[in-house]
Amino acid sequence: DECWKVFENHALKDGDLELNDELMKVGRRIVERCKGLPLALKTIGCLLRTKSSISDWKNILESEIWELPKEHSEIIPALFLSYRYLPSHLKRCFAYCALFPKDYEFVKEELILLWMAQNFLKSPQQIRHPEEVGEEYFNDLLSRSFFQQSSIVGHFVMHDLLNDLAKYVCADFCFKLKFDNEKCMPKTTRHFSFEFCDVKSFDGFESLTDAKRLRSFLPISNPWRAKWHFKILIHNFFSEIKFIRVLSFRGCLDLREVPDSVGDLKHLQSLDLSRTGIQKLPDTICLLYNLLILKLNSCSELEDLPLNLHKLTKLRCLEFKDTRVRKMPMHFGELKNLQVLSPFLVDRNSELSTKQLGGLNLHGRLSMSDVQNIFNPLDALEANMKDKDLVELELKWKSDHIPDDPRKEKKVLENLQPHTHLERLSIGNYSGTEFSSWVFDNSLSNLVFLKLENCKYCLCLPPLGLLSSLKTLEITGLDGIVSIGAEFYGSNSSFASLERLKFDNMKEWEEWECKTTSFPRLQDLSMRDCPKLKGLLEQHLQLKKVVVSGELIISGNSMNTSTLETLDICSCLPVNIPMIHFNLLREMSFSGGCHSLTIFRLDFFPKLHCLYLNNCQNLRRISQDHAHNHLVSLCIDECPQFESFLSEGLSTPLIGDENLKLLGKPMQIFFPSLTVLQIFGCPKLEMFLVGGLPLNLEYMTLSSLKHIASLRESLDPNTCLEHLTIETLEVEFPDEVLLPSSLTYLDIGNCPNLKNMEYKGLCHLSSLKLVNCPSLQCLPKEGLPKSLSSLTIQNCPLLKERCQNPEGEDWGKIAHIQDLNI
Incomplete structure (x- = not known):
């Protein structure tokens, strides 16, 4: 019945109350073939929503795809069927996602x-913008459950099984490094991708040049701060990829100069050089007449754009945020086809500057910087903002900027009023004392996101x-707001x-009158760095996430704790944490001020996945009566009285001195799902018992030699522990201490006395x-483990000198390592 409900919810068209008897009979047989897999039920249901006749439903029920041969057993037939019935334009778009x-x-x-x-984005007679066509394609795949909304707003993911399907249907056209086991890339490959963590050093894959008709070269980073290195001649590389359409070097630190031969890539339509070391672009880049997308974000050395950039007449997206560029070319x-411009820099000759902007028919996103250079409010009208159908x-x-006339600042903002279709708006460093009426009078009836940041002269918030x-409101750094x-x-x-709703860095804010009839749908409330705001939030809210700091206290009486999923409390002042039942809470963080907390009763949080306890001065133990099957990550940081994970009343014999506090066998019993354990600054927590740590532990961070010394014996022989971080170790590391042999990743940082x-x-x-270990003198005489493929040495001056190429005394010990960063 549960499977049928999932299927029916997706198979029924809007307005349909129920299926007729014949369709229901066929539908139930299809549900049986989905074998209880929710994703299969959703996608096949979405497919059948587009099919109204009984013959269509029977064709799907009787399809030969349900009987896929054994060699394709990893592909779910229901998913393959859903793909088979996609229109051809959606098939192409979905299959391309195999690169992810x-x-x-x-x-x-x-x-x-x-x-x-x-x-991929086709429109008959070019009636619609390709961005609009792409939006339609994306939403269609989303509605069919091929994509899913992630936990981050505006981000999406593909289910693992759909990722497998995408790879299956694109066969040899997409090659994903490390995912595809073949050493040689097939000559049929059209699209190539790799993750930064897989290729920190790209030293040239010979087979890459075998794919003569390569169309995509795509490095993928997650998180975005990652970096990689490119160690082959880029000019030679360009000569081998004549048919490339998507070329990205995003995050490649070695790229400091783009060769003139980039102009020979006549088919290139997307070029991303973000977060590289380039100082300028060659003039030949202006020969790329098919270029649609040019991204140069966070190129911190880039000072100018090419003079002839206007010759790239097909350009639709130009981004160069966080560079040294200070004027528009x-x-x-x-550039009449431009849809996304980030940023547009207002020149001191604001009239000429805004007139050029006014001539652009932007339809996507615009970031407008240096607005203070608009001295005459009439120049703002020249930008023609009302006629630009912007989304963001x-x-x-x-x-x-220090304003000389707040009324002029308001008039400039007034004259920059955007189109009513706008969905996202950010205003930063605005110098007026009040906002223009269009910001709040609901003329922007489609606005879903608003951010007001560092508007420090503003004296009161608009309605x-x-x-x-x-849906989202962020108010940050408005120093003039008191009430x-x-x-x-x-x-x-x-x-x-x-x-x-987010308030952050509101230095003078003292009072908030919270109306009881407001915020009927509020789920996420964040209030950080509001030092003068005091008292109790009295609004009865059905929140899922709460982040507070300072003296503002949210008690169990002021919200429905049964709905709360995330709670983050940070305070340097004493606060009382209500020890009541939080039945849905998944993430919890206490940082400072929780002085009344002596025992953390884990039983009050049955669904808790992540727990972070920092600077809880009187915390002595974590207590629970039963095994906690959901806790995955536990961090205890600077809790000087913390002694034990032992539950009250639990009888475990102590070894040696009767005052010795133990991290005992109950950890295996009470934390069966724990994979991450981090312990800093807990001097009363003495040692681990033999075989006492959870079996599924994969990642540990420790700062005490006592804990590190007992680590090897406290782990089960079949331990999953792979990643160990040693932080802020104050003493020397004895030779006799052996680390667990299961480790594949070892990070040692901020250890000032570590010599070897x-x-x-x-x-x-x-x-x-090895990071920030100034006393670390040398590598071991016998060298490093032969299995080592990546070595990073940072801020270790003595060791750095010995590891220089080729004179360093330790160079011979590390020369073979593929990924070397010193």
Whole structure:
């Protein structure tokens, strides 16, 4: 019955109350073939929602795909059927996603740009913009459950089984490094991707040049701060990829100069050089007449854009945020196809500058910087913002700008009023004392996201509660706000759609009048660094996530704790944490101020996955009566009185001194799902018992030699522990202490007295990081484990000198390591 409900929810069309008897009979047989897999039920249900006749349903029931041969057993027939019935244009778009690794969270707009660069987005007679076509394709795949919304707003994921399906259907056209076991890339490969963690050093794959018709070269990072290295001549590489359409070097630190031969890549439609070391672009880049997308974000050395950039007349997306570029190139107003511009830099000759912007028919995203250079409010009208059908707009003044006339600042903002279709708006460093009426009068009826940041001259908030579609509101660094009252709401039933509300760095804010009829849909409330705001939040809210700091206290009486999933409390002042039942809470963090907490009763949090306890001065133990099957991650940091994980009343014999506190066998019993354990600054927690640590533990961080010394014996012989981090160790590391042989990753950081380190028995170690260890003198005489493939040495001056190529005394011990960062 549960399977039928899942299927029926997706198979019924809008407005249909039930299926007729014949369709229900066929539908139930299809449900049986899905074998209880929720994803299969969803996708096949979505497919059948588009089929109304009984013959269509019978064709799907009787399809030969349900009987896939054994060699394709990893492919779920229901998913393959859903793919088989996709329109051809959606098949191409879905199959291209085989380039993504499993669990990769992608942004809709970025994926649409990739599809665009491959010419997947077709519109008859070019009636619609390709971005609009891509939006339709994406939403269609989302509605059919091929994509899923991730926990991060605006991000999406593919289920692992659908990722397998994408790889299966694209066969040899997509090659994903490390996922595809073949050493040689097939000559049929059209699209190539790799993760930063798999290729920190790209030293040239000979087979890459065998794929003569390669169309995509795509490094993929998650998280975005990762980096990689490219050690083959880029000019030679360019000569081998004449048919490339998507080329990305994002995050490649070695790229400091783009060769002139880039101009020979005539088919190139997307070029991403973000977070590289380039200082300038060659003029030949302006010969790429088919280029649609150019991204140069976070190129911190880049000072100018090419003078002839306006010759790239097909360009639809230009991004160069966080660079040294301070002015727009001449004639940029000729880029008539531009849809996304981030940023547009307002020149001191604001009239000419805004006139060129006014001539662009932007339809996507615009980030407008240096707005303070608009001296005459009439120049703002020249930007023609009302006629630009933008989805997202960012307006930024310079942070140190001192206004000479707040009324003029308001008039400039007034004249930058965007189109009513706008969905996302950010205003930063605005210098007026009040906002223009269009920000709050609901003329922006589609606005779902609003961010007001560092508008320090603003004295009161506008009635933002009138924005009927607003889902996310972020207010940060408004130093002029002392009180928030009735003016914030605008009506009795305000903030009708708001789901996420964030206040941050509000230095002077003292009082908040929270209306009981407001925020009917609020789920996520964050209030950080509001030092003068005191008292109890009295609003009875059905929240899922709460983040608070300072003296603001949310008690169990002021919210429905049965709905709460995340709770993060940070305070330097004493706060009382209600020890009541939080039945759905998954993540919990206490940082400072929880002085009354002596025993943390884990039984009150039956669904807790992650627990972080920091600077709880009187915390002595974690207590629970039964095994906690959900706790995955536990961190205890700077809790000087913490003694034990032992439950009250639990009888476990102590070894040796009767005052010795033990981390005992109950950890295996009470924390069967624990995979991450981090312990810092807990001097009263003395040692681990033999075989006492959880069996599924994969990642540990320790700062005490006592804990490290007992680690090897406290682990089960079949331990899963692979990653160990040793942080802030104050003493020397004895030679006789052996680390667990199961380790594959070892990170040692911030250990000022560490002079030498032994790596005996670490036969599986593949990655070693040594960071901020100024006394570390040399590597072991016998060298490092042969299994090591990655070594990072940072801020270890004595060791750095010995590891220099080729004169260093320890160079011979590390020269063979593939990924070397010193």
